[in-house]
Amino acid sequence: MRNKADAPPQEEILAAAKPVSRWRKRSLSRRLVVVAAVWSVLALAVAGFILVSLYRTASERAFDAQLEVYAKTILSEMLPDAASTDVPRAQQTQPAIQAPKGVIEPRFSLPLSGWYWTVRSGETGRVLFASESLVGDPLSVGDMAGEDTQSAFGVGPGGEEVRIRQEKVRFGNASYIIAVAARTAGFRADLAQFTRMASLTLAVIGAGLVGAVFLQVRVGLKPLVRLQASLAAVRRGDEDAIDEDLPVEIAPLAVELNALIHSNREIVERARTHVGNLAHGLKTPLSVISNEARAAQGPLADKVSEQAAIMSTQIQHHLERARMAAQRRVIGVSCDVEPVLSRLCRAMGKIYQGRGIELEQVVPAGLRFRGEQQDLEELSGNLIDNACKWAKGRVSVTLRPLTSSGVGRELFELVVEDDGPGLSEEERREAVKRGKRLDETVPGTGLGLSIVADLAALYGGRLDLDRSKMGGLKASLVLPAI
Amino acid sequence: MRLLVVEDDADLNRQLVTALGEAGYAVDKAFDGEEGHFMGDTEPYDAVILDLGLPKLDGLSVLENWRRDGKTMPVLILTARDRWSDKVAGIDAGADDYVAKPFHMEEVLARVRALVRRAAGHASNEIICGPVRLDLRAGRVTVDGAPVKLTSHEYRLLSYLLHHRGKVISRTELTEHLYEQDFDRDSNTVEVFVGRLRKKIGSDMIETVRGLGYRLGDPVEE
Numbered sequence: 001m002r003n004k005a006d007a008p009p010q011e012e013i014l015a016a017a018k019p020v021s022r023w024r025k026r027s028l029s030r031r032l033v034v035v036a037a038v039w040s041v042l043a044l045a046v047a048g049f050i051l052v053s054l055y056r057t058a059s060e061r062a063f064d065a066q067l068e069v070y071a072k073t074i075l076s077e078m079l080p081d082a083a084s085t086d087v088p089r090a091q092q093t094q095p096a097i098q099a100p101k102g103v104i105e106p107r108f109s110l111p112l113s114g115w116y117w118t119v120r121s122g123e124t125g126r127v128l129f130a131s132e133s134l135v136g137d138p139l140s141v142g143d144m145a146g147e148d149t150q151s152a153f154g155v156g157p158g159g160e161e162v163r164i165r166q167e168k169v170r171f172g173n174a175s176y177i178i179a180v181a182a183r184t185a186g187f188r189a190d191l192a193q194f195t196r197m198a199s200l201t202l203a204v205i206g207a208g209l210v211g212a213v214f215l216q217v218r219v220g221l222k223p224l225v226r227l228q229a230s231l232a233a234v235r236r237g238d239e240d241a242i243d244e245d246l247p248v249e250i251a252p253l254a255v256e257l258n259a260l261i262h263s264n265r266e267i268v269e270r271a272r273t274h275v276g277n278l279a280h281g282l283k284t285p286l287s288v289i290s291n292e293a294r295a296a297q298g299p300l301a302d303k304v305s306e307q308a309a310i311m312s313t314q315i316q317h318h319l320e321r322a323r324m325a326a327q328r329r330v331i332g333v334s335c336d337v338e339p340v341l342s343r344l345c346r347a348m349g350k351i352y353q354g355r356g357i358e359l360e361q362v363v364p365a366g367l368r369f370r371g372e373q374q375d376l377e378e379l380s381g382n383l384i385d386n387a388c389k390w391a392k393g394r395v396s397v398t399l400r401p402l403t404s405s406g407v408g409r410e411l412f413e414l415v416v417e418d419d420g421p422g423l424s425e426e427e428r429r430e431a432v433k434r435g436k437r438l439d440e441t442v443p444g445t446g447l448g449l450s451i452v453a454d455l456a457a458l459y460g461g462r463l464d465l466d467r468s469k470m471g472g473l474k475a476s477l478v479l480p481a482i
Numbered sequence: 483m484r485l486l487v488v489e490d491d492a493d494l495n496r497q498l499v500t501a502l503g504e505a506g507y508a509v510d511k512a513f514d515g516e517e518g519h520f521m522g523d524t525e526p527y528d529a530v531i532l533d534l535g536l537p538k539l540d541g542l543s544v545l546e547n548w549r550r551d552g553k554t555m556p557v558l559i560l561t562a563r564d565r566w567s568d569k570v571a572g573i574d575a576g577a578d579d580y581v582a583k584p585f586h587m588e589e590v591l592a593r594v595r596a597l598v599r600r601a602a603g604h605a606s607n608e609i610i611c612g613p614v615r616l617d618l619r620a621g622r623v624t625v626d627g628a629p630v631k632l633t634s635h636e637y638r639l640l641s642y643l644l645h646h647r648g649k650v651i652s653r654t655e656l657t658e659h660l661y662e663q664d665f666d667r668d669s670n671t672v673e674v675f676v677g678r679l680r681k682k683i684g685s686d687m688i689e690t691v692r693g694l695g696y697r698l699g700d701p702v703e704e
Contacts, residue, residue: 280535280562283583288493291501291587312584344566347573351580354596374567381566 028224029217036213044202044209052195060163063187064151067165067180070108074100074117074178075169078129097171099129111135112157114183122168122175141166141179156181163187223247227254234261236334236370236482271322279319286312320451334482335373337399337412338365344381345397352388359388360396367401367412370480371459379455382448383416383475390420390472401481410481411461420472428465428473452477483598483641484508484659486525488518488544489533489560498531501587502594506621506637510663515539522548526658527555528642529597531590534561534572542575549576556597558590595619602645609644611699614683616644625683632682635660639675643688643698652695 077100100119107115108131118139119129130139137157141164144150148168156162162181169176223246233239241261242254286308293304341363349359369376380397387395395418402411423431432453452475453463461479468474485507489495495511502509510525512518515536522530522544534541545557556578561568564582572580578600579593595618599607609616613626623630623640632640638660643651656672676696680688689697 276563279564280583283562284491284494286584288491288497290584291497292493294586295497295501308584343570343574347570350573350578353578354600374565377566377570381569385566 029221032217032221033210033214036217037210040206040209040213044206048198048202051198052191055194055198056191059187059191060151063163063182064165067151067163067182068167070104070117070180071165071167071178073104074119074180075167077101077104078119078176078178097176108133112137114156114160114162114185115181116156116162117178117180120177120179122170122177125177128176139164139179139181141177144168144177153184154181156183160185161188223250230254231257238334238482275319275322279315282315283312286315321454333372334368334370335376336365337367337369337376337414337481338363340369340373340376341380341397341399341414344377344384348384348388348395351385355388356393357388357391358394359384360394362396362398362400364399367399368482369412370410370482375455375459376479379452379477379479380414380416382452383414383477386448387416387418387420387473387475390422391418392420392472394419394470396470402478411478412481414477414479415474416477417468417470417474418472419468419470422467422472423465432463432465449475483528483638483645484510484526484661485594486510486512486518486521486527486530488512488515488522488530488536488541490514490536491533497587498590501591502531503634505591505595506634506641507594508638508660508662513537515541515544519544519547521663522553522555523551525663526655528601528645528659529556529558529594531558531560531594532577534559534563534568542572545572545575545577556601558593558597560585560590592619598645604645609647611644611647612687614640614644614687616641623683630682632679635675636679636682639672640679640683640698643696647699648697650691650694650697656696 078097080098104117105115107113108117110133112135113133115131116134116139117131118127118134118141120127134157139157139162140155142150142152142154144166150166152164154162154164161184163184164179164181166177166179169178227242227246227250230239230243234242241258244251244254244258246254290305290308290312293301293308341361345359345361345363349357384395384397395416398415398417400413400415402413431449449463449465456463456477456479459479461477464476464478466474466476483506485502487495487498487502487509489498489511490513492513495513499509499511507528510521510527512521516538518530518532518536518541519539532541532545536544541559541561545559548555548557557576559572559577559580560583561572561580562583569580569582578597581590581593595607599609599618607618609618615624615627617623618641621637623632623637639656642656642659653672660672660675676688676690687698691697
């Protein structure tokens, strides 16, 4: 009795065919979606970064421009009034400056308002004037380092961050540095708000893009799914050829596959014809030789008889196996079981008419064999013929689907029983040994059962022999269904 | 009993004709499908041995044509194509039995014997009529248990009459079933054989039905 695991499942063969990398084995659509998603996220991140830095630069510039306006106002306030100066300009050696007065901006007068200014001596760095808002606290400013204007972040009173704009002005020989500063809290908040909004917007766009890519891949790869389904239908035997109504990119693939299937069938058909011709060509001369030898007497005739018998069993054996080998390559064939069995039973009834064999059939319609009709005929023909040959008067043929097969594929079982002498346990074991040499075949059982066992195994099925309740042999043949 | 062998291989054809002739049959032969079909169509054979792979017209077509034309003689097909699909196709086309090549002559003889017997409605290999007993397997005739030696023509005549026991058989029918095709037929010889047979198995066994023919055994309703 053979184990179910002996049958070679197609998946294993496929898996063993070629080692493939994990990445290649993954789905094409996942690959497309992942690449598109990574690219979209990267592009959007870079765009977001650029957008935020542009916004920051523009905001800083606008801030600086505002500070500059105040600096200019302070400068104009520092200049001595023309009306109050009686001294002619030519006589003045040192231009007189005055403390800026008047309300430049009310916030400069409120203590620690966040808005500050100072005027320092360009030479000594001493603070000449400062806004009231500073309340004696210093405004730490950076070194001008030879520049005339400078904008930078610095630290204001109370340690808060401020934006400081400094400008160097000259009156005659003296130079002054006017520094205007403003608290950056609002600016920072604006920037953060902008960054948040931009990120959110870009994230939504990114999600939309990925979704669109996913949809595109799904819709775009749909013909591939259709091709796969069509190929599966051919393999199951539901269809003869792959549907060629596909987009131009993959239609040639379908056409080529169809050509392949067609040529596959042709090759098998040709091989079968050759095998048949060979059989015909050899068997007739063999009949002549063996009959001639049997009619003659003497040791030579005996030798010829014996050798002719060996030749004919060898031919039978190898032709049968050559036919089987040709069979396996055909994909996408199937046939109805019931008509095949009915035809066989009818033929058997006629052949064994003289012996008065009662042939009971329980053969439901609707089951399909996943394989060649000729093979099904060969398998069941040999079993029924064997049963009829040995039966005393009754043979029963029962067909049933195996629903709870538990091996993940559809199967059916054909049971042929007779009321003949049957086989001993030893003989039953011997009769179904796979790849058995003919000269070792148990006498009386013929080639039939060993061929059935071999052919069934090729289809991933099996033949089990047992003692029948009717008294003779019970042969259970399990085969793949659709 | 007259048979037809349709086989294109000359050696095999000769072997079959010889073996069947030795077994007591009148045997005609044909070497291709057209010839075989014509002979089967025009001559009344008791059985035909038909090879399937024939030149000119294949055996299956020959068989189908015969059956279509209402020929009901039993046909044994010889086939080298021994797949069940081929055998079933042969049976479906109207064959009664098949023998796969290569075969032993004994097998063909046994099958032919069974076919002829079945066609005449006999279940066993022995046909008994009163004291006369014909063992088909051994080709032996006994009367009251004592073996009787018969020539081949006498054997054929007795065998045909026994197969159709109780029926009136015309001289023409007997002639048709006793001789090979190329035998010089003369209906008088039938009377000669009947006379000899009467001497060997008992004169009252074969009844002459005036104007109609001969009958062996009690009459049966047809």
